[in-house]
Amino acid sequence: MSKTTMQQELKERLDYDELMNCMRCGFCLPSCPTYTQTDLNEPASPRGRIALMKGVVDGLIEPDEDFEKQLNLCLGCRACEPVCPSGVKYGHLLEEARDVLAQRKKYSLPVKVLRRVVFDELFPKKDRMRRLNGLIWAYQKSGLQGVTQKTGVLKVISRNLAEMESILPDIPSPKQMKNRPIEVRANGEVKKKVAFFSGCLMDTMFMKTNDASIELLQLAGCDVWIPETQNCCGALHAHSGEKEQAKRLAKRNIEAFEMEGVDYIISNAGGCGALLVEYDHLLKDEPEWKERSRKFVEKMKDISEVLVELEFHKKDLSLLPQTITYQDSCHLRNVMGTSGAPRQLLKAIKGVTYKEMKGADQCCGSAGVYNLVQQDMSMQILDDKMRHAKETEAQTIVTANPGCLLQMKLGVKRKGLDHKVKAVHIVDVLLEAVH
Amino acid sequence: MLDSNVKELLIGIVGEGNVNDSSESRLAYSYDATPNFQSLPDAVVMPNSTEEVRKILKVCNDCQIPVVPRGSGTNLCAGTCPTEGGVVLVFNKMNRILEIDEENLTVTVQPGTITQEMIKAVEEKGLFYPPDPSSMKISTIGGNLNENSGGLRGLKYGVTRDYVLGIQVVLPNGNVFRTGGKLAKDVAGYDLTRLFVGSEGTLGVITEATLKLVPMPETKKTMLAIYDDIDAAAKTVSKIIANKVIPATLEFLDHPTLEVVEDFAKIGLPTYAEAVLLIEQDGALEVVERDMEKIMRICEEEHAISVDVAKSDEEAAALCTARRSALSALARMKPTTILEDATVPRSKVAQMVKAVNEIAGKYDVKICTFGHAGDGNLHPTCMTDVRDKDELKRVEKAFEEIFAKAIELGGTITGEHGVGEMKSPYLEWKLGREGIEAMRGLKAAFDPNGIMNPGKMFAKDSRKRVVVGV
Numbered sequence: 009m010s011k012t013t014m015q016q017e018l019k020e021r022l023d024y025d026e027l028m029n030c031m032r033c034g035f036c037l038p039s040c041p042t043y044t045q046t047d048l049n050e051p052a053s054p055r056g057r058i059a060l061m062k063g064v065v066d067g068l069i070e071p072d073e074d075f076e077k078q079l080n081l082c083l084g085c086r087a088c089e090p091v092c093p094s095g096v097k098y099g100h101l102l103e104e105a106r107d108v109l110a111q112r113k114k115y116s117l118p119v120k121v122l123r124r125v126v127f128d129e130l131f132p133k134k135d136r137m138r139r140l141n142g143l144i145w146a147y148q149k150s151g152l153q154g155v156t157q158k159t160g161v162l163k164v165i166s167r168n169l170a171e172m173e174s175i176l177p178d179i180p181s182p183k184q185m186k187n188r189p190i191e192v193r194a195n196g197e198v199k200k201k202v203a204f205f206s207g208c209l210m211d212t213m214f215m216k217t218n219d220a221s222i223e224l225l226q227l228a229g230c231d232v233w234i235p236e237t238q239n240c241c242g243a244l245h246a247h248s249g250e251k252e253q254a255k256r257l258a259k260r261n262i263e264a265f266e267m268e269g270v271d272y273i274i275s276n277a278g279g280c281g282a283l284l285v286e287y288d289h290l291l292k293d294e295p296e297w298k299e300r301s302r303k304f305v306e307k308m309k310d311i312s313e314v315l316v317e318l319e320f321h322k323k324d325l326s327l328l329p330q331t332i333t334y335q336d337s338c339h340l341r342n343v344m345g346t347s348g349a350p351r352q353l354l355k356a357i358k359g360v361t362y363k364e365m366k367g368a369d370q371c372c373g374s375a376g377v378y379n380l381v382q383q384d385m386s387m388q389i390l391d392d393k394m395r396h397a398k399e400t401e402a403q404t405i406v407t408a409n410p411g412c413l414l415q416m417k418l419g420v421k422r423k424g425l426d427h428k429v430k431a432v433h434i435v436d437v438l439l440e441a442v443h
Numbered sequence: 444m445l446d447s448n449v450k451e452l453l454i455g456i457v458g459e460g461n462v463n464d465s466s467e468s469r470l471a472y473s474y475d476a477t478p479n480f481q482s483l484p485d486a487v488v489m490p491n492s493t494e495e496v497r498k499i500l501k502v503c504n505d506c507q508i509p510v511v512p513r514g515s516g517t518n519l520c521a522g523t524c525p526t527e528g529g530v531v532l533v534f535n536k537m538n539r540i541l542e543i544d545e546e547n548l549t550v551t552v553q554p555g556t557i558t559q560e561m562i563k564a565v566e567e568k569g570l571f572y573p574p575d576p577s578s579m580k581i582s583t584i585g586g587n588l589n590e591n592s593g594g595l596r597g598l599k600y601g602v603t604r605d606y607v608l609g610i611q612v613v614l615p616n617g618n619v620f621r622t623g624g625k626l627a628k629d630v631a632g633y634d635l636t637r638l639f640v641g642s643e644g645t646l647g648v649i650t651e652a653t654l655k656l657v658p659m660p661e662t663k664k665t666m667l668a669i670y671d672d673i674d675a676a677a678k679t680v681s682k683i684i685a686n687k688v689i690p691a692t693l694e695f696l697d698h699p700t701l702e703v704v705e706d707f708a709k710i711g712l713p714t715y716a717e718a719v720l721l722i723e724q725d726g727a728l729e730v731v732e733r734d735m736e737k738i739m740r741i742c743e744e745e746h747a748i749s750v751d752v753a754k755s756d757e758e759a760a761a762l763c764t765a766r767r768s769a770l771s772a773l774a775r776m777k778p779t780t781i782l783e784d785a786t787v788p789r790s791k792v793a794q795m796v797k798a799v800n801e802i803a804g805k806y807d808v809k810i811c812t813f814g815h816a817g818d819g820n821l822h823p824t825c826m827t828d829v830r831d832k833d834e835l836k837r838v839e840k841a842f843e844e845i846f847a848k849a850i851e852l853g854g855t856i857t858g859e860h861g862v863g864e865m866k867s868p869y870l871e872w873k874l875g876r877e878g879i880e881a882m883r884g885l886k887a888a889f890d891p892n893g894i895m896n897p898g899k900m901f902a903k904d905s906r907k908r909v910v911v912g913v
Binding site: 025028029031032033034035037038047048049050051053056059060063068069070072074075078092093094095 | 465466467468469470471472473474475476478481483515516517533535536538557578580581704706707768769770771772774775778779780828829
């Protein structure tokens with residue numbers, strides 16, 4: 009695709025009013041991890057990136073390689089949005105621009121095939137996700153993992169891949185992954201009726217965390233439905249320039265959750281929740297989905313919010329004496345607006361000294377697949393994060409999203425702290441505390 | 444584009460990675476926070492030291508290339524928009540706090556230091572740097588000095604200028620010198636420190652500054668007075684000062700500003716009010732309590748609906764943070780927000796507020812007003828759309844009339860944002876032809892080739908003075 013047609017397409021797709029809405033006050037700058045990490049380089053800031061997009065649309069510059077690189081360097085953490093007094097929806101602009109670039113990009117054949125497999129054949133299809141996780145399970149159980157780690161074969165391919173592989177959780181067996189609950193009843197009085205969004209990665213690799221979530225909801229007084237026909241939220245697609253596929257997945261999810269008498273739809277992963285809660289925006293160009301997506305979005309909540317609403321923090325919660333710190337999930341905080349509830353829950357546990365980490369509201373560098381495709385920046389950010397985590401002297405780092413969780417594990421390992429610090433999902437901590 | 448020989452020379456000075464002329468970089472340094480101004484520089488250069496700045500200026504002076512020193516680009520007068528191209532000097536590599544001197548109560552910094560980071564560092568030592576522009580989380584000290592920035596605490600503590608003890612300056616000819624020092628008194632020669640502070644980068648480049656600190660005030664109290672009549676709020680301002688109370692902060696927000704700020708900050712501001720005053724006093728506890736009582740009484744006498752003192756430091760901080768977001772929050776309403784900072788003697792605030800509203804009505808434009816009422820420094824802000832050419836003309840007329848009115852009341856066209864390119868056509872209204880001539884003479888003495896931030900301060904054509912009709 010020539011530069012002029014790319015420019016034309018960006019012109020058509022980017023919301024010009026939104027571009028104009030940025031009045032360039034710069035209030036976003038201190039919140040941006042890449043701006044800070046690049047010694048305050050303006051093009052690597054939200055204000056800079058919006059100006060670049062507007063510059064292309066206005067025809068002041070061409071959408072060249074630098075432009076694309078700069079958009080790719082963005083974590084998409086959206087920390088710039090809550091601090092923007094003008095209320096610019098940076099995330100939407102970025103997503104649209106990335107979609108144009110990705111659709112027009114000439115990938116090499118292997119990459120093209122890999123993208124098709126991952127985006128079209130793997131994540132959208134539950135059984136295939138299970139099968140892949142089944143393979144990892146076999147790999148872990150067969151002793152092959154030990155051999156791989158000892159020989160360091162993965163390190164030859166990619167240092168990060170090798171590190172990532174070593175921090176994967178214990179995968180449930182294929183049989184366990186297949187027998188998922190569909191409906192469970194509240195323990196005692198029914199206070200709310202909720203539907204649970206189980207996700208693709210969360211329902212396979214992190215199945216235990218999903219089980220814990222469902223159990224917590226029961227303990228808090230919820231009847232829980234887990235619709236069988238739901239699928240991947242589509243966040244990975246939306247953020248990687250595969251918007252059409254994301255829309256298809258969104259529609260299937262909206263259909264799956266259209267049931268009467270449900271108070272909330274609950275997610276336990278900030279990354280999924282943030283897209284789910286913006287399905288109305290994702291489908292904004294399809295009028296027939298307007299009402300249906302609005303209803304869906306209205307019911308979306310993170311599990312921590314619902315637990316606080318149902319006064320779970322007033323239950324008898326206790327753990328062995330330890331210091332805990334919490335790393336925000338960017339999308340949970342910046343898009344879903346949830347940051348107080350997880351902290352409130354953790355502080356309510358007896359025996360726990362809660363210590364806030366400096367910059368807990370800043371991205372950990374995981375950001376979807378960012379830590380695989382932008383290794384240098386991701387690790388730079390992670391090392392900073394671990395320095396702050398270490399300052400709290402916490403034995404437990406709690407997160408609320410699988411990507412962040414893996415990244416925290418990776419960080420702990422990189423720092424050589426694996427023997428004294430663990431990283432866990434908040435629901436796993438809470439379940440342990442209530443037992 | 445930069446001549447390749449010049450580029451080589453610059454790379455020789457600062458190193459390859461610190462000269463950037465990619466379209467990405469040029470675009471990202473083509474603007475500041477001023478609406479409707481954008482112009483691409485030829486290159487962005489990031490010096491590491493005063494010596495490097497000296498060499499860069501020499502090259503640019505010899506080749507007659509414009510030089511625009513830039514902090515974080517948050518100014519509101521098109522002061523760092525490279526409207527004549529050239530080199531944008533960025534100081535992100537010169538951002539160190541060099542010394543905090545607790546015996547002389549000074550701090551010495553490089554120009555790229557972020558204002559808030561310096562404030563935090565001195566506060567850790569129990570010291571206080573009062574100038575607090577709304578952009579202080581982002582702005583640099585270099586930017587503050589060049590714009591002579593004000594802030595919320597200006598009423599009692601003054602502005603940036605009042606805290607600069609000495610600077611190091613590089614002139615276009617490559618001469619480097621220091622002014623002032625860690626001195627409470629110094630009358631050796633002309634006061635070049637004061638000349639350079641607020642010079643908007645048009646004379647030379649400030650590469651170091653020694654700033655005055657004061658002891659941290661013992662305590663602070665914050666209150667919000669709510670009015671259902673905008674005039675009553677404005678009158679309160681003059682009355683507080685007339686009663687010989689000088690609060691640290693005395694801010695004014697009108698109804699539409701309150702609404703947008705609340706929409707962003709969500710801290711429970713009284714959006715039903717026609718206007719509020721945000722008032723802060725600091726100092727010794729008994730003095731603060733006595734002053735706050737006195738202020739509260741005056742507010743009530745002037746028919747405030749209610750007057751509430753913030754219950755905690757967090758609540759007080761939230762109020763001030765919300766106030767600082769006012770301008771950007773107004774951008775929610777319309778695509779373009781054009782703001783001014785006409786300033787009048789404190790006793791004339793009520794008259795000015797009234798005039799702004801009448802002028803807005805006359806030209807059928809939407810103007811919200813907030814600002815440092817205690818300083819007589821208002822920020823009438825117009826919500827418009829640069830694409831609406833017809834409305835834009837009316838906005839310009841309205842602002843011209845606001846300027847004229849301010850001057851008529853004994854005020855000025857800009858209290859703290861600077862002249863830059865945006866207000867340069869009106870500078871003559873304030874100074875007269877002779878005043879401009881004197882300033883041009885100064886400029887020529889320091890920068891005979893006119894390479895320093897050209898196009899700023901002095902307009903090619905001055906506007907014809909309008910006759911005030913209200």
